[in-house]
Amino acid sequence: QKEVEQDPGPLSVPEGAIVSLNCTYSNSAFQYFMWYRQYSRKGPELLMYTYSSGNKEDGRFTAQVDKSSKYISLFIRDSQPSDSATYLCAMSDLIKAAGNKLTFGGGTRVLVKP
Amino acid sequence: GAGVSQSPSNKVTEKGKDVELRCDPISGHTALYWYRQSLGQGLEFLIYFQGNSAPDKSGLPSDRFSAERTGGSVSTLTIQRTQQEDSAVYLCASSRGSYNEQFFGPGTRLTVL
Numbered sequence: 238q239k240e241v242e243q244d245p246g247p248l249s250v251p252e253g254a255i256v257s258l259n260c261t262y263s264n265s266a267f268q269y270f271m272w273y274r275q276y277s278r279k280g281p282e283l284l285m286y287t288y289s290s291g292n293k294e295d296g297r298f299t300a301q302v303d304k305s306s307k308y309i310s311l312f313i314r315d316s317q318p319s320d321s322a323t324y325l326c327a328m329s330d331l332i333k334a335a336g337n338k339l340t341f342g343g344g345t346r347v348l349v350k351p
Numbered sequence: 352g353a354g355v356s357q358s359p360s361n362k363v364t365e366k367g368k369d370v371e372l373r374c375d376p377i378s379g380h381t382a383l384y385w386y387r388q389s390l391g392q393g394l395e396f397l398i399y400f401q402g403n404s405a406p407d408k409s410g411l412p413s414d415r416f417s418a419e420r421t422g423g424s425v426s427t428l429t430i431q432r433t434q435q436e437d438s439a440v441y442l443c444a445s446s447r448g449s450y451n452e453q454f455f456g457p458g459t460r461l462t463v464l
Contacts, residue, residue: 336406
């Protein structure tokens with residue numbers, strides 16, 4: 238079983254709907270949690286970066302972390318066709334010698350239909 | 352300013368040949384990471400550089416893989432005697448310090464025939 242699990246999708250929603258994405262993980266040492274967006278044939282682009290449990294909001298994006306359940310979520314409000322991409326969750330435990338080595342979920346493909 | 356750049360963008364090689372992949376990090380970023388993204392395995396960590404040193408090489412899959420970084424800037428990932436299972440997208444990321452957010456390059460798509 239992988240350390241970080243993520244439903245591969247595809248998740249298809251109509252324009253304007255809320256997109257709900259999530260990841261579960263098994264390593265309780267993970268402290269930092271990130272969401273990346275990746276368009277086809279491009280590198281991942283950081284969307285949200287959170288530390289420990291709680292919520293963080295940035296524009297149309299809200300990230301939630303529940304360390305007790307080992308569960309993180311990303312919500313995208315008022316989704317647009319341009320949000321169609323693969324969304325990757327990533328996390329790290331910041332062991333000093335290892336820098337900020339990221340462990341990724343497999344990614345969820347999202348399609349926002351006009 | 353310029354982002355992380357990688358070259359070549361695509362590389363097709365024959366099994367058994369050596370390949371070199373290059374990463375130019377964002378200027379001033381001291382930390383540099385290599386990852387590999389393949390259909391079956393997702394995005395996996397390969398190696399981490401802080402300056403020119405590599406404190407963590409734990410993700411390199413075999414001794415055919417090596418990497419170096421010079422001048423605290425450019426990094427090269429070398430794969431010797433390539434195998435078909437090496438086919439993947441190789442991504443480089445850099446960050447201002449070891450614990451800052453990572454910015455990814457566009458990747459090098461490697462195909463081994």
